[in-house]
Amino acid sequence: MTPHGGYPGAEMEAASEMSSVAVAEQPQSMGTVRDQPVVVTGAAGLVGTHVCRTLVNSGFKVRAVVRDMAKAASRFGHLPIEIRVSDIRNADSMRAALTGAGSLIHLAAIAIEKPGQSYADVNTDATRILLDAAKSAGANRIVYMSQNGADAGSRYAFLRSKGIAQEMVAGSGSRWTVLRPSVIFGPEDEFVNVLGRMVKLSPLVFPLPGGGTAKFQPVAVGDVARAVVKVLADPESVGRTWSLGGSTPLTLRQMTERILIAMNTSRVLVGVPVTALRPVVALAQKVLPHPPVTTGLLDLLEIDNVIDKNDLTETLGITPTPFAPEELLYLRKITVSSAIKSLFG
Numbered sequence: 001m002t003p004h005g006g007y008p009g010a011e012m013e014a015a016s017e018m019s020s021v022a023v024a025e026q027p028q029s030m031g032t033v034r035d036q037p038v039v040v041t042g043a044a045g046l047v048g049t050h051v052c053r054t055l056v057n058s059g060f061k062v063r064a065v066v067r068d069m070a071k072a073a074s075r076f077g078h079l080p081i082e083i084r085v086s087d088i089r090n091a092d093s094m095r096a097a098l099t100g101a102g103s104l105i106h107l108a109a110i111a112i113e114k115p116g117q118s119y120a121d122v123n124t125d126a127t128r129i130l131l132d133a134a135k136s137a138g139a140n141r142i143v144y145m146s147q148n149g150a151d152a153g154s155r156y157a158f159l160r161s162k163g164i165a166q167e168m169v170a171g172s173g174s175r176w177t178v179l180r181p182s183v184i185f186g187p188e189d190e191f192v193n194v195l196g197r198m199v200k201l202s203p204l205v206f207p208l209p210g211g212g213t214a215k216f217q218p219v220a221v222g223d224v225a226r227a228v229v230k231v232l233a234d235p236e237s238v239g240r241t242w243s244l245g246g247s248t249p250l251t252l253r254q255m256t257e258r259i260l261i262a263m264n265t266s267r268v269l270v271g272v273p274v275t276a277l278r279p280v281v282a283l284a285q286k287v288l289p290h291p292p293v294t295t296g297l298l299d300l301l302e303i304d305n306v307i308d309k310n311d312l313t314e315t316l317g318i319t320p321t322p323f324a325p326e327e328l329l330y331l332r333k334i335t336v337s338s339a340i341k342s343l344f345g
């Protein structure tokens with residue numbers, strides 16, 4: 001039982017009732033986010049799937065922007081949501097997708113560049129397209145999923161693209177909130193699963209880039225989704241940038257040890273300098289249609305991905321799901337053949 005009535009979303013309803021008083025001078029009360037659809041980009045992705053489910057369970061109307069209808073159908077099942085199939089780089093489609101919407105949760109981004117999709121056009125320029133479309137539609141409430149370490153001045157292209165987009169959102173004149181998670185884990189993630197696939201493909205010995213000393217603060221996708229939906233209706237979050245992390249920082253070596261336990265297997269962990277792995281990764285990037293990692297992402301191991309102040313716990317009061325072997329049992333589905341198949345698409 002919650003103090004607000006004990007049903008899903010009751011706390012958010014209470015928050016939105018309060019907010020219509022607290023932000024009465026604002027052009028649109030927080031209460032309206034419930035009356036109009038919430039547009040979610042990247043809706044069929046790891047975070048998007050969980051965000052859409054949490055929104056629906058909390059009583060929101062959801063309009064999901066996806067690229068691939070078949071993928072969306074497999075991710076959403078019978079969830080009652082409206083689906084728009086489009087590339088977020090298409091300004092006309094984004095204007096149509098935002099028409100009649102009250103708010104935007106912008107999740108879509110790429111971590112690996114491919115021919116025809118660059119960090120600049122997907123992560124950065126499309127954010128501008130979405131901000132313009134939201135403005136024309138009067139969808140004034142925007143939650144943007146940035147990234148811990150994102151910085152418009154970063155020397156890492158991926159973090160730079162997310163940092164520039166984050167600045168655009170913060171300068172948009174909308175009622176924005178930016179969330180900056182560390183690495184996210186969950187059944188469809190592309191970090192822990194990649195490590196799991198590499199384990200399957202590395203019998204006996206597992207090479208740990210840089211000795212596995214890089215630090216992360218892995219946060220569960222369900223906790224991130226709860227955070228997104230919580231801030232959407234929280235007037236306190238407007239104009240704020242909040243960081244999200246798991247309960248504790250872990251080195252890549254500690255994460256790999258837990259992954260091995262979850263997979264019920266063992267490997268000798270051997271540190272390999274990043275400089276030695278770079279040519280191998282560069283070659284894989286050239287020849288594989290779906291390289292598990294790129295040199296650009298490998299370089300990110302140079303900087304720790306930990307959170308200074310964890311707003312997940314300190315501000316939003318969410319107890320983080322631990323990065324524990326029992327939370328990683330989804331890795332047991334990985335087989336040698338599925339690991340090989342993933343490299344080729």
Ligand SMILES: NC(=O)c1ccc[n+]([C@@H]2O[C@H](COP(=O)([O-])OP(=O)(O)OC[C@H]3O[C@@H](n4cnc5c(N)ncnc54)[C@H](OP(=O)(O)O)[C@@H]3O)[C@@H](O)[C@H]2O)c1
Pocket residue numbers: 041042043044045046047048065066067068071086087088089106107108109110122145146147148162180181182183184185189190191
């Ligand atoms: N995963 C993490 O560890 C992590 C950590 C910190 C921040 N984030 C941020 O969280 C957000 C969501 O990430 P995620 O982990 O859910 O990634 P994801 O699983 O790769 O999902 C990203 C989604 O964006 C969609 N997308 C990409 N380019 C698009 C385009 N041009 N037009 C339309 N849709 C497009 C993808 O569509 P398809 O389904 O068709 O590929 C995918 O559904 C991203 O902004 C990411 O930077 C993620």
